[in-house]
Structures are given as C-alpha cells and as structure tokens.
Amino acid sequence: MSTELNNTAPGSEHVIFNPADSSELGRVRWSTIEEIDRAVATAAEAFPAWSGITFKQRAQVMFSFKARVEDNLDELSEICSAENGKTAAEARAGIIKGVEVIEYAASIPQLIAGQYLEVSKGVTCRSIREPLGVTAAITPFNFPVMVPLWIIPLTLCLGNTLVLKPSEQVPFSAIRLRELLLDAGLPEGALQLVHGGRDAVERLAVHPEIKAVAFVGSSKVAEIVYNKGTGSGKRVLALGGAKNHLVLLPDADPELSTSNIVDSFVGSCGQRCMAASVLLAVGDVQRIVDAIAEKTRAVIPGKDTGPVISRSALEKITGYIDQAERDGATVLVDGRGVRGEGHPAGCWIGPTILDNVRPEMSVAREEIFGPVLSIIRTPTLEEALEIERNNPYGNAATIYTQNGALAKRCAESFNAGMIGINIGVPVPREPFSFGGRNNSRFGYGDITGPGAIEFWTTTRKITERWGDYKIAGWIS
Numbered sequence: 001m002s003t004e005l006n007n008t009a010p011g012s013e014h015v016i017f018n019p020a021d022s023s024e025l026g027r028v029r030w031s032t033i034e035e036i037d038r039a040v041a042t043a044a045e046a047f048p049a050w051s052g053i054t055f056k057q058r059a060q061v062m063f064s065f066k067a068r069v070e071d072n073l074d075e076l077s078e079i080c081s082a083e084n085g086k087t088a089a090e091a092r093a094g095i096i097k098g099v100e101v102i103e104y105a106a107s108i109p110q111l112i113a114g115q116y117l118e119v120s121k122g123v124t125c126r127s128i129r130e131p132l133g134v135t136a137a138i139t140p141f142n143f144p145v146m147v148p149l150w151i152i153p154l155t156l157c158l159g160n161t162l163v164l165k166p167s168e169q170v171p172f173s174a175i176r177l178r179e180l181l182l183d184a185g186l187p188e189g190a191l192q193l194v195h196g197g198r199d200a201v202e203r204l205a206v207h208p209e210i211k212a213v214a215f216v217g218s219s220k221v222a223e224i225v226y227n228k229g230t231g232s233g234k235r236v237l238a239l240g241g242a243k244n245h246l247v248l249l250p251d252a253d254p255e256l257s258t259s260n261i262v263d264s265f266v267g268s269c270g271q272r273c274m275a276a277s278v279l280l281a282v283g284d285v286q287r288i289v290d291a292i293a294e295k296t297r298a299v300i301p302g303k304d305t306g307p308v309i310s311r312s313a314l315e316k317i318t319g320y321i322d323q324a325e326r327d328g329a330t331v332l333v334d335g336r337g338v339r340g341e342g343h344p345a346g347c348w349i350g351p352t353i354l355d356n357v358r359p360e361m362s363v364a365r366e367e368i369f370g371p372v373l374s375i376i377r378t379p380t381l382e383e384a385l386e387i388e389r390n391n392p393y394g395n396a397a398t399i400y401t402q403n404g405a406l407a408k409r410c411a412e413s414f415n416a417g418m419i420g421i422n423i424g425v426p427v428p429r430e431p432f433s434f435g436g437r438n439n440s441r442f443g444y445g446d447i448t449g450p451g452a453i454e455f456w457t458t459t460r461k462i463t464e465r466w467g468d469y470k471i472a473g474w475i476s
Contacts, residue, residue, distance in 0.1 A: 010199050014168055019085040019307045019347045020340060028171045031194040033203055036163075039192035040209050043134045043161040046189030051131045051159035055109040058157045062106040064184035065153070069099055069177075076176060080144045083170040085306035085347070090268055091145075097427070098149025101448055104430040105153035111453065112158075122467040129457040131159030132211035132235075136204040138165050138225065140217045141309050142271040144173035150434070150448050151214050152177065155456045156190060163192045163210065165200050167217075169309055201225065206232040212456065214447060215239065216273075219367070219393070219439045226442035237443040237455055241367040242273040242395035242436065245388040246424060247280045247410060248288060249381065252400035256422060258291040260400070261373070264424030266296065266351045269305050270371035271313075273440070274396050274418070274425045278357075278364055279375045280384035289355070289375065296333045296351050296373075302340030307347040308370055314347045317370035321352055324363040324374070330355040335371065359387050367393070381406065389415040394438030398424050417441065 008014045013027040031039070050058075069076065073095060080091040114127040137151040148164060155162050166174035178193050194200055201221070205213055205228040212235045215225045219240030229236035246261060264276035281289060299305060308314050318336055325331055335350025351371040357364050363374045378384045388397055398420035399410035407421045417436035420426030428434055433449030435441055445455030 008168070008197065010196055014195070016083060016169070016171065018082050019309050020302075021343050022345045022347075025082055026172065028168075028195050030168070030196040031200060033199065036194050036196075036200060036203050037207070039163050039194050040134055040207055042189045043163050043192050044209050046187055047131075047133055047161045050156075050161055050187055050190045055112055055157070055159075058159065059106045059109050061181075061185045062102055062153050062157050065181050065186070066099060066102040066106065068180040068184055069095065069102065069149075072176075072180060076145055076173065079172050079176055080170075081306070083172050084141060084144050085309060086268060087304070087306050090306065094143050094146035095149070098146040100430045101150050102153045104448070105157040108154075108157050108453070111450075114459075119463075123463065123465045125461065125463050128460045128462070129158070129453070130460055132456065132458055133160060134163065134210050135160045135456065136163045136165070136207070136210045136213045138201055138204060138213070138215045138217070139167060139174070141167035141169040142268060142273075144170035145177065147216050148174055148177055150452075152181070152191065154448070154452045155212075155214075156181075156186065158453065158456045160212075160456055161190045161192075163194060163204065165194050165196065165204060168195060168197050171195055202228060205229045205236075208232065210234060212236070213238075214455075216447070222442050223439075230443075235444055235455065237435075237445050237447060238441070239273070239435065239447060240440050240442065241369070241393060242275075242440050243277050243365065243367055243391050243393045244273075244275065244396040244398070244416070245278045245280055245384075245391060245414075246276050247381070247384050247388065247397070247399045248282060248285050249399070249401040249403070249406065250283045250285050251402050252285070252288060253402060253422070254288050254291060257288055257400040258295055260422065260424040261292055262295045262299070262351075264398075265373040266299055266305055266371050267425070269308050269349075270317075270351075271308060271369055272425075273436075274427055276373060276398070276424050277368065278387075279373055280387060281375055281377050282381050282384050283379065292373075293332050293353055296353055299351050300341055301335075301338050301348055301350050302343050305351070305371065307340055307343075308349060309347065311347055313369065314349055317349055317368055317372060320363050320366070320368050320370075321354070321372060324354050324357065324361055327358075327361050329357045329361065329363065329374070332375070359390075365392075381410075385410065385413050389413070391415060392438060393436070393440045395436035395440035396420065396426055398422075398426060 433446030
C-alpha cells in the first residue's frame with residue numbers, strides 16, 4: 001500500500017499510514033476554511049480570560065501539563081513512533097527535549113519581570129511584556145511531539161491563545177497533547193486544533209485575527225508563509241531547511257568524531273534540520289573516514305533507525321543518490337533497496353555515504369532530508385570554510401578538532417546560527433534559543449528561549465511623574 005494520497009480536499013478524510021509497514025493508522029478529517037475561521041474566533045473569545053490571569057496562574061497549568069506528559073511518556077512515544085516511524089528511543093528523546101521547554105515556560109514568572117528605573121528626579125520608566133492575542137503554529141512531520149512542545153507552552157504561558165495545525169502526516173501526537181493540556185487545566189478555547197494541507201496553512205498565514213505565526217518546515221514553504229504572513233501585517237517566524245556541514249580535521253579524536261558523525265547523519269533517518277549532510281574532510285583523515293563507513297555499515301534499519309516518512313520521500317532520496325553516482329561520486333555505503341528488520345513493506349532506506357563529492361553536485365547543495373552523508377575532500381581548512389560559507393542555508397555547522405585555536409576560528413567563521421565544536425547536532429539547550437539564519441530562518445526572533453519570549457509578546461512602556469512638580473529639568 002502506498003503512503004501517498006491524491007490531493008485531499010478540505011472537509012474530507014485523510015488517511016494516516018505507518019511509514020514502517022504502510023499499514024493504516026487511522027483517518028483525520030481536514031478542516032474547512034469555515035472551520036478554521038471558527039477555531040480562530042473561539043481562540044479570540046478565550047483570549048481575554050486566559051490573558052487576564054497572572055503569569056503564575058498560567059505557569060501552574062504548565063507544571064500540571066509537564067507532569068501529565070511525563071506520566072504518559074510511553075504512550076506519547078508509541079504514537080510518535082507509529083505515525084512518524086521513529087525508533088522508540090528517538091521518539092522518547094524528542095519528547096524529553098520538549099519537556100525542557102515546558103520547564104522553561106513554567107519559569108516565565110521569574111523571567112518576565114520588566115525594567116524599572118528612576119530616569120530623572122521624580123520621573124520613572126517601566127516596561128511590561130504583554131501577550132499579542134491569537135497566535136498560530138504550523139508544525140512539521142519530523143518531530144510530532146517535540147516541535148509542538150517548543151511552541152505551545154511558551155505562547156500559552158505568555159498569555160496568548162493558539163491555533164495549532166500539525167503536519168497532515170502526523171496528526172495524532174498533537175491531538176493527544178491537546179487532551180493532556182485540557183486535563184491540566186487549560187481552558188478549552190485557548191488551544192484550537194485544525195487539520196489540513198496548503199489551504200489550511202495559507203488561511204492561518206493571512207487570517208486578520210491572528211497576530212503571530214510560527215512555522216517549521218521546508219525553506220520553500222517557510223518563505224511563502226513569511227511573505228504571506230508579514231504581507232497581512234503579522235509577525236512571522238518561519239524556520240526552514242538546512243544543509244549542515246561538518247569540518248573534520250586530521251587531529252580530531254577518532255573515536256569521538258566517528259560516533260558523533262554517524263549519529264548526526266543517521267539519527268531520525270536524517271529527517272531533521274540539524275542532521276549532518278556534508279562532511280568536509282580536510283587533509284589526511286582517511287582512517288576516520290574508514291571508521292565512519294565501517295560504523296555506518298553496522299547500522300540496522302528497523303532496529304537502530306526508522307523509515308522515512310513516505311514513498312515520495314524515499315523516491316526523492318534515492319533519486320539524489322542515483323544522480324550523485326551518475327555525476328561521479330563514489331557510493332561508499334549504499335542504503336538503496338534496504339528493508340527494515342522485520343518489515344517487508346514500508347518506506348525504508350539505509351544510511352548512505354557518498355565519497356568524492358564535488359561542491360557543485362546537487363547532493364552537496366540541496367537539502368535531501370534523508371540519511372545521506374556527502375564527503376567533499378579539501379586540502380586546506382580555508383577551502384573547507386569557503387564551501388561552508390557559500391551554503392545558502394545557515395542552520396548548523398560543526399568542527400571536529402582538538403585544537404582550541406582552530407575551533408575558535410571555525411566557530412567565528414561559519415555562516416550558521418548554531419555551531420558545534422565536536423558536537424554533530426548542536427541543538428542549544430534551554431535557556432538558550434534555537435534558530436538558524438539565512439535561508440534556514442525567515443523572520444524575527446527564535447523559536448525557544450529568550451527569543452521566543454520576545455516573539456510572542458509586545459512591550460508596553462510607561463513613564464510616570466509624581467511628587468514635586470516644580471523640579472527643573474525632569475525631562476532630561
């Protein structure tokens with residue numbers, strides 16, 4: 001059975017398949033435009049009461065929500081694994097990372113206090129952060145629980161209401177998260193859930209009642225959402241794709257770099273914006289490349305990694321490998337035609353390594369979103385840095401070395417928003433913000449951390465004068 005459906009229309013049922021074996025998991029009815037508008041209206045009606053309580057009261061809901069997510073961790077992991085294909089360990093790890101953001105959101109009462117200062121004799125200035133109103137989130141298939149958890153706790157705890165549209169390929173995780181939030185004490189109108197494809201995305205991006213939109217997905221769609229949203233007068237943060245480079249120097253620790261590089265490009269079957277995509281092998285690093293290939297060959301799909309999300313994704317990834325081979329790349333490890341252990345059907349591909357890739361090849365320039373590592377050989381570090389800096393994306397980049405000076409030089413030279421030093425997936429942990437640059441991010445702020453607090457709020461500034469009105473020069 002194919003995991004692809006012909007253009008599902010709003011109001012009709014969309015079938016959800018398990019990408020591991022192509023079995024049907026269930027059906028979800030796509031929202032009509034009228035239903036999306038009603039969801040926004042419901043969120044708008046809920047806003048005054050939800051924003052009218054204190055930060056500490058909203059934080060209590062988040063504490064309760066965190067406990068429920070942790071109590072239901074196994075169930076959430078099973079749902080995530082079934083609809084996305086992740087291994088149980090990958091699903092669980094993503095949820096735990098999402099729980100960290102709930103914790104951060106629950107600490108907002110300690111973070112949100114505004115500034116206060118007597119700026120002149122008898123005159124004070126203070127600032128207050130306030131919610132925006134109705135917000136929207138459009139989340140991707142690759143992290144069905146984690147990415148919603150990057151958004152939901154923060155915008156809600158800051159006093160906004162939210163309309164969430166999860167990827168049409170993984171709706172069940174979001175449905176369960178909403179149930180847990182309502183059980184934790186969230187008013188029903190404060191979080192609305194809608195389903196659908198392009199029509200739903202475009203309606204949320206331009207809806208006049210929505211004040212801010214967060215999007216995570218491909219760069220192509222991120223740019224469209226950004227342009228439509230900002231064109232309709234709202235603030236937009238749209239995170240797009242990536243082409244992440246790893247620079248491997250001859251002095252790198254062999255054991256650390258080997259395991260780290262394999263984990264980076266193989267994890268989540270390469271379906272994450274932080275996955276390694278290009279290995280810039282500088283100088284004589286053949287012994288490490290050999291070890292990477294050996295470790296990659298030992299990866300067992302179905303046990304160590306899951307499938308890709310759909311038949312079309314599988315065909316796209318395979319097409320990139322085929323083209324690279326025609327263009328002269330050496331297929332060092334070939335994952336084409338691999339089946340997952342215990343799964344005769346499904347959307348399976350094994351981790352693949354392409355050696356002797358040239359910078360102009362499509363596999364070196366375009367986002368593949370699969371477990372494919374392209375190796376580009378460079379004689380010097382400067383040449384490697386130039387290749388990385390010419391990358392139109394700007395999500396992440398990593399340097400493997402034991403030389404602190406070279407690590408510092410690379411960290412300051414990379415054209416990326418998130419930098420790793422001997423870390424192949426340099427995701428910032430709370431309270432640090434997640435976000436790239438260039439074609440990996442369109443818009444204002446970051447999706448987590450202090451950047452998210454700024455994104456989901458507006459600031460009111462109040463200047464007061466009390467006391468002796470005869471004091472001269474008060475305005476200075």
